[in-house]
Amino acid sequence: MAKKNSNKLDFDTGWHYDPAPESPELAKLNDSYDLFIDGKFVKPASGKYFDTTSPSSHKTLAKVAEADKRDVDKAVTAARKAYEGTWSRLRPSERGKYLFRIARVIQERSRELAVTESLDGGKPIRESRDIDLPLVAAHFFYHAGWADKLSYAFPGRKVSPLGVAGQIIPWNFPLLMAAWKIAPALAAGNTVVIKPAETTPLTSLKLAEIFQEVDLPPGVVNILTGAGSTGESIVRHPDVDKIAFTGSTEVGKLIRKTLAGTDKRLTLELGGKAANIVFEDAALDQAVEGIVNGIFFNQGHVCCAGSRLLVQESISKKLVRKLKDRMETLIVGDPLDKNTDIGAINSKEQLKKIQGYLKVGQREGAEIFQTSCPLPKRGNWCPPTLFLNASQSHRISQEEIFGPVLAIQTFRTVDEAIEKANNTPFGLSGGVWTDKGAKAFHVSERIKAGVVWINTFNKFDPASPFGGYKESGFGREGGRHGLEAYLNISEMGGTR
Amino acid sequence: MSLSATLANSPPIDSVGVAERVARFSTRSIKKSSKMEALKLALSMIDLTTLEGKDTEDKVRRLCYKARHLHVDLPDLPTVAAVCVYPTMVKVAREELNDCGVKVASVATSFPSGQDDLSLRIQQTKGAVRDGAQEIDMVISRGRFLAGDYQYVTDEIVAVKEACGEAHLKVILETGELHTLENVRKASDLAIHAGADFIKTSTGKVQPAATMEVTLVMLEAIRDHFQETGKIVGMKPAGGISNSKIAIRYLVMLRETLGNRWLTPKLFRFGASSLANDLLMQIVKQSSGVYQSSNYFSID
Numbered sequence A: 001m002a003k004k005n006s007n008k009l010d011f012d013t014g015w016h017y018d019p020a021p022e023s024p025e026l027a028k029l030n031d032s033y034d035l036f037i038d039g040k041f042v043k044p045a046s047g048k049y050f051d052t053t054s055p056s057s058h059k060t061l062a063k064v065a066e067a068d069k070r071d072v073d074k075a076v077t078a079a080r081k082a083y084e085g086t087w088s089r090l091r092p093s094e095r096g097k098y099l100f101r102i103a104r105v106i107q108e109r110s111r112e113l114a115v116t117e118s119l120d121g122g123k124p125i126r127e128s129r130d131i132d133l134p135l136v137a138a139h140f141f142y143h144a145g146w147a148d149k150l151s152y153a154f155p156g157r158k159v160s161p162l163g164v165a166g167q168i169i170p171w172n173f174p175l176l177m178a179a180w181k182i183a184p185a186l187a188a189g190n191t192v193v194i195k196p197a198e199t200t201p202l203t204s205l206k207l208a209e210i211f212q213e214v215d216l217p218p219g220v221v222n223i224l225t226g227a228g229s230t231g232e233s234i235v236r237h238p239d240v241d242k243i244a245f246t247g248s249t250e251v252g253k254l255i256r257k258t259l260a261g262t263d264k265r266l267t268l269e270l271g272g273k274a275a276n277i278v279f280e281d282a283a284l285d286q287a288v289e290g291i292v293n294g295i296f297f298n299q300g301h302v303c304c305a306g307s308r309l310l311v312q313e314s315i316s317k318k319l320v321r322k323l324k325d326r327m328e329t330l331i332v333g334d335p336l337d338k339n340t341d342i343g344a345i346n347s348k349e350q351l352k353k354i355q356g357y358l359k360v361g362q363r364e365g366a367e368i369f370q371t372s373c374p375l376p377k378r379g380n381w382c383p384p385t386l387f388l389n390a391s392q393s394h395r396i397s398q399e400e401i402f403g404p405v406l407a408i409q410t411f412r413t414v415d416e417a418i419e420k421a422n423n424t425p426f427g428l429s430g431g432v433w434t435d436k437g438a439k440a441f442h443v444s445e446r447i448k449a450g451v452v453w454i455n456t457f458n459k460f461d462p463a464s465p466f467g468g469y470k471e472s473g474f475g476r477e478g479g480r481h482g483l484e485a486y487l488n489i490s491e492m493g494g495t496r
Numbered sequence B: 001m002s003l004s005a006t007l008a009n010s011p012p013i014d015s016v017g018v019a020e021r022v023a024r025f026s027t028r029s030i031k032k033s034s035k036m037e038a039l040k041l042a043l044s045m046i047d048l049t050t051l052e053g054k055d056t057e058d059k060v061r062r063l064c065y066k067a068r069h070l071h072v073d074l075p076d077l078p079t080v081a082a083v084c085v086y087p088t089m090v091k092v093a094r095e096e097l098n099d100c101g102v103k104v105a106s107v108a109t110s111f112p113s114g115q116d117d118l119s120l121r122i123q124q125t126k127g128a129v130r131d132g133a134q135e136i137d138m139v140i141s142r143g144r145f146l147a148g149d150y151q152y153v154t155d156e157i158v159a160v161k162e163a164c165g166e167a168h169l170k171v172i173l174e175t176g177e178l179h180t181l182e183n184v185r186k187a188s189d190l191a192i193h194a195g196a197d198f199i200k201t202s203t204g205k206v207q208p209a210a211t212m213e214v215t216l217v218m219l220e221a222i223r224d225h226f227q228e229t230g231k232i233v234g235m236k237p238a239g240g241i242s243n244s245k246i247a248i249r250y251l252v253m254l255r256e257t258l259g260n261r262w263l264t265p266k267l268f269r270f271g272a273s274s275l276a277n278d279l280l281m282q283i284v285k286q287s288s289g290v291y292q293s294s295n296y297f298s299i300d
Helices: A069-087 A092-108 A110-121 A125-146 A174-187 A202-213 A228-236 A249-259 A284-300 A313-328 A348-363 A414-422 A437-446 A479-484 B003-008 B015-025 B032-044 B057-068 B087-097 B118-130 B142-146 B150-164 B181-194 B212-229 B244-258 B275-288
Strands: A035-037 A040-042 A049-053 A060-065 A157-161 A164-168 A191-195 A221-223 A242-246 A265-269 A275-278 A308-312 A367-370 A385-388 A405-411 A429-433 A451-454 A487-491 B046-049 B082-085 B103-107 B135-139 B168-172 B198-200 B234-236 B270-272
Touching: A035 A069, A035 A202, A060 A202, A069 A164, A069 A191, A069 A221, A069 A228, A092 A110, A092 A125, A092 A174, A092 A202, A110 A125, A110 A174, A110 A202, A125 A174, A164 A174, A164 A228, A174 A191, A174 A202, A174 A242, A174 A479, A191 A228, A202 A221, A228 A242, A228 A249, A242 A249, A249 A265, A275 A284, A275 A414, A284 A313, A284 A405, A284 A429, A284 B015, A308 A313, A308 A414, A313 A385, A313 A405, A348 A367, A348 A405, A405 A414, A414 A437, A429 A437, A437 A451, A479 A487, B003 B150, B003 B181, B015 B212, B015 B244, B032 B046, B032 B244, B032 B275, B046 B057, B046 B275, B057 B082, B057 B087, B082 B087, B082 B135, B087 B103, B087 B118, B118 B135, B118 B150, B135 B150, B142 B150, B142 B181, B150 B168, B150 B181, B181 B198, B181 B212, B198 B212, B212 B234, B212 B244, B244 B270, B244 B275, B270 B275
Parallel strands: A164 A191, A164 A242, A191 A221, A242 A265, A275 A308, A275 A429, A308 A405, A385 A405, A429 A451, B046 B082, B046 B270, B082 B103, B103 B135, B135 B168, B168 B198, B198 B234
Antiparallel strands: A035 A040, A035 A221, A049 A060, A157 A487, A367 A385
């Protein structure tokens, strides 16, 4: 019936899936996009535009305006005027109505937004369609509900908005991060100046179209595209009351230094190097799925990725075999193909950085494993990668790679697992896999991280606060905790 | 490996994780020639089944004809894998199918409950094989299994396997009565340990019958045994797989769990009756571009 002595699974030959791509036309892109200030699309003061390209084909998708200091000033002025004149005076239930409307239009246009996100950022359409977009809408719906209930969120205390919030978001979840930032800010009564990442501006600009569509009062949200210097101008602007940043730890530190001595409020959501701990009594096949979701979700461009796997020695061989088999079924390729599991690396720079780490890992003596999935010729690609026999002292175990690269170590005892998990400057997330309830709670209580998932990984919900310990940042997004970041909270009658 | 070692090796199963994995298989988009290939493959994996008290010899004859001539308008179709009947109908079916390649499968061992003396169940198995059954679908004693009497269940499978002789043995776990996925895994491990050629989800007489979750757990048991011992065991989900869309999802799950070696009627079967016509309808649609009325597909 079959060859004897060959107990390897074969995923190569025979029946394969034909391409099933979404049409890029669904993105309905303009040739060029201006800045969104005071409810209108306006040309940048400098007249400068830059190209945004697709990381999977290197094709130019659109020209996008580059905002400089003058544009930032204009946007902050508009945001201030909207804050004083309309938004903070609006009945909270009316603010809620706008947020509900935004959420509904996002749902109506979700296919267009998902295709745009995959085109511009490189993530597979399966994820932008099934994870990003539903969460984006959920964040607006959730915060719409809070708008007129803020005093119930903080009983016995008085809450008021902060003013103008400057927000800078990364390229890994462009629209979702915009939603995480904008929805709570607006629900709490603030106005916003937001800058999407240089490589992924398009969905934020579509969000601007949606704000026009729902008649959001001019100036309540201003969207400025540009690079690092645009972000710096927002951070330094004297009339901004709060900065919210999601991105690298390096830039986060810079922002904190810049703000020292000012009265601007700050929240930072930075890097991570999460440990995903699998104990010998775990449901192994489901743990394998969690490991795959933990590190290969969004090409590993996830700050809370489970990028360190700690496996109990007694099951490590079996688990690694299962993991390798599962990885062989992952399809790397066209982000718009509905069957793609792993899309394109977001930029050439990021790909170079990841490839650098692949060399480092091998030089350090870890054993590399990459799947045999064929990669497209054009575009930025990295096959799913494991490093076996990694050690705590390896850079691949210490530094955030932000790519589909997993460093695997074994451990013997529970204490050793906890010690290794916490032996990092980061503290954003963690994972624990065990069938024993007592062990799950024992370990998760001792992991110093903002989120610890038990028998699952990378699960998000607007009601659940998200944020870091240590060099992964401070402040929370989502839930009641997330509202605090956009409110002055004082004792009844007093001020703070 | 001893029975107790086999059962100690059965891993915990997290039902939430299983459901998530199944959902992911279901998002695969199967189009164009890969769809046509899947439809034909699914057709070739069907155990065309009639298991009713009101079955007649004529009905079985008609079913056997259908098994070999699925649709007159499409000459290059495969045949189904087998026709599955009660032991009393085995002779008729074998007479009709002869050695055309479509196998005669018979449920035996006091199907569907298995509530009978083991010696009678063995006698029934031997009778079916003597009448020409090439495959035997047995049921396990679920009551004994749930009571923790794993040795009894193992022994009964070993005994039936012996009674089968040359005939292939499919062991029906009746997962709808086992209630937890961990029981499904344990019963799968036990059946494979005892010598099953195939493991099968359900009789079709108990709800829920086959589900993707249950099938995935059974496929994973097959995979683990293969990787640890090299032994190859087949899989048969039965009951509830009524249309092409569901069947293709099962094939995706099979491919991504066990790989291409299992994508053959020798190692994977669908126990179904209405699936065949839906597959035919889809095959005609794929080649002509339009759906035909169900009146154009014969019901036997």
